[in-house]
Amino acid sequence: GQNIDQPTEMTATEGAIVQINCTYQTSGFNGLFWYQQHAGEAPTFLSYNVLDGLEEKGRFSSFLSRSKGYSYLLLKELQMKDSASYLCAVTDSNYQLIWGAGTKLIIKP
Amino acid sequence: DAMVIQNPRYQVTQFGKPVTLSCSQTLNHNVMYWYQQKSSQAPKLLFHYYDKDFNNEADTPDNFQSRRPNTSFCFLDIRSPGLGDAAMYLCATSISLAGEGGNEQFFGPGTRLTVL
Numbered sequence: 478g479q480n481i482d483q484p485t486e487m488t489a490t491e492g493a494i495v496q497i498n499c500t501y502q503t504s505g506f507n508g509l510f511w512y513q514q515h516a517g518e519a520p521t522f523l524s525y526n527v528l529d530g531l532e533e534k535g536r537f538s539s540f541l542s543r544s545k546g547y548s549y550l551l552l553k554e555l556q557m558k559d560s561a562s563y564l565c566a567v568t569d570s571n572y573q574l575i576w577g578a579g580t581k582l583i584i585k586p
Numbered sequence: 587d588a589m590v591i592q593n594p595r596y597q598v599t600q601f602g603k604p605v606t607l608s609c610s611q612t613l614n615h616n617v618m619y620w621y622q623q624k625s626s627q628a629p630k631l632l633f634h635y636y637d638k639d640f641n642n643e644a645d646t647p648d649n650f651q652s653r654r655p656n657t658s659f660c661f662l663d664i665r666s667p668g669l670g671d672a673a674m675y676l677c678a679t680s681i682s683l684a685g686e687g688g689n690e691q692f693f694g695p696g697t698r699l700t701v702l
Contacts (some may be wrong), residue, residue, distance in 0.1 A: 481628070507685040519676055520629070521694035527688060564628070568685025576628035 479503045483565050488583045497550045497563050497580045505570025510538050511550045512564040514579065520564055523550070533579055543560035552582075560584045589613070590694035592677050599667050606661040607697045609677030617683060618660040619691065620652060621676040629676060635660060636683065648702045664699075672701045 482500045489495040501509070508527040518540035525543035526532055526548060538551040550563055562579035569575055590611045599605040600700070604652045609618065613618050635654045637655040652661040664671055675698075676690040 486628075492698070508686070508688060510690065517674075517696075518696075519696050520691075522690040525688040526689060562626075566684075572683035572685045574631070574684045576630075578626065578628045581626070581685070 479569060479575045481565055481567060481575055483580045485576040486515070486583065487580045488585060489552075490554055491557060491584055491586050494551065494553050495555060495582065497552070497565075497582065498551070499548045499565035499577060501546050501548075501565070501567045501577075502561040503569045506543060507570065507572055508521050509539075509541055509548050509568070510536075510574070511548075512566065512567045513562055514562045516561070517561050521525070523563075549581055555584050557584050557586070559561075590677060590679055590692050592675075592697050594697060595695060596698050596700070599664075599702065600702050601668065602666045605667055605699070607664075607666050607675050607677075607699070609660045609662070609694055610658050611677075611679045611692075612658070612680055614657065615679035615681050615692070616657075617680045619655060619662070619678040619680075620650075620662050622671075623674045623676055624680035625697075632662070637702065667699070667701045668701075669701050672699055674698050679691060 480502045511523040514520040525533040531540045536553045541548045564579040565577040615672040618673045619634040620632045623629045629637045654660045674696045680689045680691045
């Protein structure tokens with residue numbers, strides 16, 4: 478079967494750095510997305526990786542290792558507004574998106 | 587601003603009473619999706635349209651139907667809502683299938699359905 482694994486919840490301190498991991502087992506691979514979802518709101522796109530390596534976008538970076546079936550989202554200089562769920566989603570060989578259940582990130586002052 | 591709009595934002599219905607949720611987009615995207623999301627769970631794809639081509643997920647109950655009368659609008663019909671259908675329903679669009687060339691999905695704000 479197809480599976481995405483993420484930690485259920487993480488806690489970090491304002492101003493710090495946090496890394497949210499995602500591992501996947503899918504039928505083929507055509508890219509990996511990270512989305513942010515605030516409570517009661519719709520997901521919003523953060524990043525897309527299809528090649529191995531690090532993609533940096535401001536305070537957020539995303540890393541991919543296809544051979545390991547692994548990605549992480551790195552958030553720097555954490556702000557209170559970063560408190561949200563972070564969803565990892567993988568596109569399989571049929572371009573179907575397989576979603577993880579998300580990691581709830583709690584930021585403390 | 588180009589966007590995805592869902593109406594209503596909150597919908598209350600009675601057990602077994604049909605309900606229709608609507609989605610419209612000004613992005614002129616080819617693909618429209620309907621997801622069901624329950625608390626702390628992954629979004630579950632119900633179906634998607636690529637233009638007029640309807641694609642039903644294998645495990646989507648027959649109780650859920652969809653219509654896409656034109657490029658801009660898509661509807662989700664729940665014929666006989668049960669208590670287990672209470673959830674957030676998310677509409678999303680993309681230029682082509684998500685992942686093709688890194689095409690991201692753009693989500694509407696969602697409709698939270700309560701079944702009494």
